[in-house]
Amino acid sequence: MPSVTPPRGMRDFLPADKARRERVLAVIRERYRAHGFDEIETPVLEEYARLHSGIGGDNEKLAFNVLKRGLDADAIRAAADDPAALTDLGLRYDLTVPLARFYASHRGELPTVFRAIQIAPVWRAERPQKGRYRQFMQCDIDIIGDGTGRAEAELLVASLDTLDALGLTGGTIRVNDRRALEWMLASFGFTEQERPGVLITIDKLDKIGPTGVADELRERGATPSAVDAFAAFLQRPQTLEHHPYGERQIRKALPQGAPDDVVASLVALGDAVAAARTDAEVPLQFDPFLVRGMGYYTGTIFELAHPSVSYSLGGGGRYDGMIGRFLGQDVPAVGFSIGFERIVDLVAGREEAASTAIVLVHDRDVPVAELVALKAALVADGRRVRLEQRTKNLKALLERAAADGYTAFAAVSAGATVGGLDIRPLS
Template sequence: MASVNPPRGMRDFLPAEKARRERVLAVIRERYRAHGFDEIETPVVEDYDRLHAGIGGDNEKLAYNVLKRGLDADAIRAGADDPRALSDLGLRYDLTVPLARFYASHRAELPSVFHAIQIAPVWRAERPQKGRYRQFMQCDIDVIGDAGPRAEAELIVATLDTLDALGLEGGSVRINDRRVLEWMLDTFGFAPDERAGVLITIDKLDKIGVDGVVAELRERGATPPAVDAFERFLKRPQTREFWPYGERQIRKALPEGAPDDVVSHLVGIGEAVAAARGGGDIPLVFDAFLVRGMGYYTGTIFELAHPSVTYSLGGGGRYDGMIGRFLGQDVPAVGFSIGFERIVDLVEAKADADERAIVLVHDRDVPLAELLALKNAFVADGVRVRLEQRTKNLKGLLDRAAADGYTAFATVAAGAALEELEVKPLS
């Protein structure tokens, strides 16, 4: 007998959990729209060549490919070692590549600076484990057409506002710039062809520490004088005084001579975020060794943090070169993605019950016409209604209804009128 479980790494959602997810999504959508972003929709599949154009990083290796229609056994055998010969489509593994294609296709119909919302499932052939799924929801906002710090600031402010609206106040954003990373690697003396691997190791700094990173760089065979210079920088004497986000904090975290234009861009983001958040502490933390793994990032990168957890709740960055791959000319673009599957587990269920939702518990002999007339009268008044035939275990029936978000119930006998029903709270 075939298994009745969903495929590994994918999930079913019972009504209560589905309702909970939709409520969180509704808050996210409402806050994004309040900040001037407009929602779009793209197909769940894209052309194979687009998904494997070298701009999706490691996610390209996790793409689910769609077999071409009409292939016979000989064609399949002949193309066994060439996925391009067998597939012409694939399920999207993120929402950024489809957005770049969407913008290239519809640019003439969009404003010069386009603020986009995409909320949709994506698919990756991950190894399933706790918190990592093969199908999951992404909630992205992007600004296309603005190369200045306003774009990043708008994304950060909208994201932090959304976190606040979900009851997760106190969030902050770790921020860096890929141009800073490239400049540092050049300053230390790493060769251009080894930098991708060096960044992979540097990204482990939080997990394996300075000594672990240095040891791994040496094992990789990275340029020895560059590793020595990098180690000296990491182990340099530092004071423990607190520096708020700004130019002094950024320059203090970098070797001398950091590029002025990049520092100015980062400072401008902080000033704009501070103004939008009403002054006071800027909820940004400069992290000179924040890497983020996507190869298409060209400038600012950031991750969303919250004091209740040790892992990030989202991230993003600037990808100015991606749209040019489709359009033939570069267009500035930057995006921020909330980690919905992580956030939905943190949001308290205090609003999971509908304010007006009633269960009508009826006897077996109540005529169907009477039941539907009563139900429709409640529905017309804006009430959510469920009909349930009375069972011996009435408590179990009502407990299940409460778990599904219903707040009240009434018992219905044959011939009962609407005004005669005694509505009681479910508590």
């Protein structure tokens, strides 16, 4: 017999889990909209050529592709070594590529500066493991058409506000700039051709440490003098005094001679976020080794952190060159994605915002017309109502109702009225 379990890396959600996810999504949507973003929707499928155009980084290798319709065995054998000849569509692996295509298609109908919300599932052919799924929800906000630091500031403030609204106060955002990274690698002597591989290794700094990074760079055959200069920089003596986010801290974290314009834009971002927050300190941290794996980033990059966990809860960056691939002219764009699957497990359960959710436990002989009339009257009063026929094990019935989010119950006999119900709490 066929298996009844979901495909590997995909999940079913029971009613209580689904309700919790929807409550978290409702908070995220409400906060994003409060900051002036508008929600859009795009198809789950995109053209194969678009998904594999080189703008999706390593995610392109994880795309689920859809076999062309009508191919016979001979055509499949003839194209066995050419995926592009076998497929013409694929499931989206992120929401950024569809957004770029959406904007290119509807640019004339959108405002000059467009603030987009996208909340939808994406699919990647990952190797399933704890916390890594083949289908998962992404919650993105993006600003297209604004090349100034205002766009980054709006994104960061909206994201921090959303985290606060979910009860996860104390979040911080690590910030870097791909221009600073490129300058730093050039200053050490890495060639332009080897820098993408060097960035892959630098991204492992937290896991393998400075010595591990230097060893791996040598194994990769990177320019020896550049590796030596970089290793010396990583091992340089540093004071333990605390520097808040600002020009002094940023320049101290970079080699001498960092580009003034890049430093100035990073400092201005901190000033803007500080002006919008009431925290004692700016909730930003400059990290010169933050990489973010997507090759389409062109400027500021960021990752969301929270003291309760060691992993990031989201991130994003500026990708000014992506939309130009569809339009033939560059359009500034920057985005931020909250890691919904990670956040939803951290958010404490909340009661329904609506009035009491009631289970009407009725006797077998109560006429159907009376039951639906009682239910309709309570629903019209703003209640959530479920009808359940009394069972021998009433305790198990009520425990299940409580697990599904119901907060009260009432016993219903024939002839019962709304005013005569004895509504009792489930807890």
